[in-house]
Amino acid sequence: MPEGLLLLVLGHRRPMGDPVTAADAERAPDDGPLLGIGAAAQRLGVSERALRYYQQLGLLVPASTTPGGQRRFSPADLARVERIRELQTLLGLNLDEIAVVLRNEDRMAEIRLSWHDERTSAEERRQLTRECVVLQEGLRATVEAKRTALDGFLADLDSRIGRGRAFLAEQDEPVR
Amino acid sequence: MPEGLLLLVLGHRRPMGDPVTAADAERAPDDGPLLGIGAAAQRLGVSERALRYYQQLGLLVPASTTPGGQRRFSPADLARVERIRELQTLLGLNLDEIAVVLRNEDRMAEIRLSWHDERTSAEERRQLTRECVVLQEGLRATVEAKRTALDGFLADLDSRIGRGRAFLAEQDEPVR
DNA sequence: ACGAGACCTGACGTTGACGTCAACATCCGT
DNA sequence: ACGGATGTTGACGTCAACGTCAGGTCTCGT
Numbered sequence: 001m002p003e004g005l006l007l008l009v010l011g012h013r014r015p016m017g018d019p020v021t022a023a024d025a026e027r028a029p030d031d032g033p034l035l036g037i038g039a040a041a042q043r044l045g046v047s048e049r050a051l052r053y054y055q056q057l058g059l060l061v062p063a064s065t066t067p068g069g070q071r072r073f074s075p076a077d078l079a080r081v082e083r084i085r086e087l088q089t090l091l092g093l094n095l096d097e098i099a100v101v102l103r104n105e106d107r108m109a110e111i112r113l114s115w116h117d118e119r120t121s122a123e124e125r126r127q128l129t130r131e132c133v134v135l136q137e138g139l140r141a142t143v144e145a146k147r148t149a150l151d152g153f154l155a156d157l158d159s160r161i162g163r164g165r166a167f168l169a170e171q172d173e174p175v176r
Numbered sequence: 177m178p179e180g181l182l183l184l185v186l187g188h189r190r191p192m193g194d195p196v197t198a199a200d201a202e203r204a205p206d207d208g209p210l211l212g213i214g215a216a217a218q219r220l221g222v223s224e225r226a227l228r229y230y231q232q233l234g235l236l237v238p239a240s241t242t243p244g245g246q247r248r249f250s251p252a253d254l255a256r257v258e259r260i261r262e263l264q265t266l267l268g269l270n271l272d273e274i275a276v277v278l279r280n281e282d283r284m285a286e287i288r289l290s291w292h293d294e295r296t297s298a299e300e301r302r303q304l305t306r307e308c309v310v311l312q313e314g315l316r317a318t319v320e321a322k323r324t325a326l327d328g329f330l331a332d333l334d335s336r337i338g339r340g341r342a343f344l345a346e347q348d349e350p351v352r
Numbered sequence: 353a354c355g356a357g358a359c360c361t362g363a364c365g366t367t368g369a370c371g372t373c374a375a376c377a378t379c380c381g382t
Numbered sequence: 383a384c385g386g387a388t389g390t391t392g393a394c395g396t397c398a399a400c401g402t403c404a405g406g407t408c409t410c411g412t
Contacts, residue, residue: 036379038388048389049370068378070389090325092268094368108340126347133340140333143326149266150323157316164284164309171302212409214358224359225400244408246359270398 034063034072044081051081057095059084059102091143104135210239210248220257227257233271235260235278267319277315284308 041048051071054060060081063074080102087098111128114120217224227247230236236257239250256278263274287304290296 036388037390047370049372052390053370066378066389068389069391070378086325086329088369089268090322090329092265096368105336108336111343112339122347126344129340129343129347133337133344136333136337136340140330140337143330143333146266147323147326147330149262150319150326153262153266154316154319154323157312157319160281160284161309161312161316163288164305164312167287167305168302168309171298171305212358213360223400225402228360229400242359242408244359245361246408264399272398 032075034074035078037071037073040073040078040081044078044085046081046085054081054084054095057099059095059099091146100135101139104132108132108136208251210250211254213247213249216249216254216257220254220261222257222261230257230260230271233275235271235275267322276311280308280311284312 035043037048037051041051044051051060051073055062055071060077062071063077064072066072083102084095084098087093087101088095093101107128111125111132114125211219213224213227217227220227227236227249231238231247236253238247239253240248242248259278260271260274263269263277264271269277283304287301287308290301
């Protein structure tokens, strides 16, 4: 099983086997109830299959798994799925593109978590941040383009509707 | 071949075999150069297969066909294809939904063409127009919802970018 | 009139994002 | 401790929107 691949794709595991730090301690405590895959799917309005599929693609890793190998989803996981659906329906991205976006967001979060961690060099952090910002701005540009196009669309619709309404008004009062 | 079905779906042919009118005379003259499917596809950046497929679904009917049965596309046809792509990529509609939207737009155009045609009753026209306006407003609502969501998305992105930039600025001038 | 492209109609293949089913494993309330 | 609900991993099916190929037809410039 390509376990290493998943780690690489998600890229939010510590690079080496170094000791537990404050960052880990913050991530460990239960920040909410964990749900089984059935409950999670129902709450999200998606299928269990979809959740497994997202994990298979490396988009999602359940907050924990039982010793028997069952998935347990945290509220943060649910939020992540909601974001996946948003990126799908709103922007029309496919799951590979969504993986890129999420990977990027994860990196920024990671950087902010290690804000006061002196083990990573400032230069390294700056470099990472720059890369992330560039990527986010790329996404921003495409989103803004989409919004602009949507505005044009709305204007078009409005004029159509306006013409229709004008016609109806004119018909209601022929010469008056 | 379900030729009648296509006519029904598109619904912009004259209901009965009545004589040629001014409306037909306006539609008949060549309003631009007709393109073969290859040229049309290339100009639009879509495949020939896609054009045939759109026709098969009743989304598109080439302005004319040669006696040998080859498709000839008018500029209006090209515009229609562009609209199809727009509805696909921008709104994420599937081709069935797009058929509904286009059918509706066709009806409004038809009504405007028969503006001075006294054969259709005013009441009938009003009824049709009302239906169309209702449908367009439905579409408008979904489009506006999408735009609102996109705005939220943009705001989110901006805050992420802002935080990243703030980090970089702080790093560049540590204590100064 | 003719030949090189351009085009036609089936028919089957492909891809992404899951749905579905089988056969087995795990969890948890009593 | 146990049994019914819940979950697991393959493996194959599906659906939309085309891609691709074969085998034959049409068009149009020379």
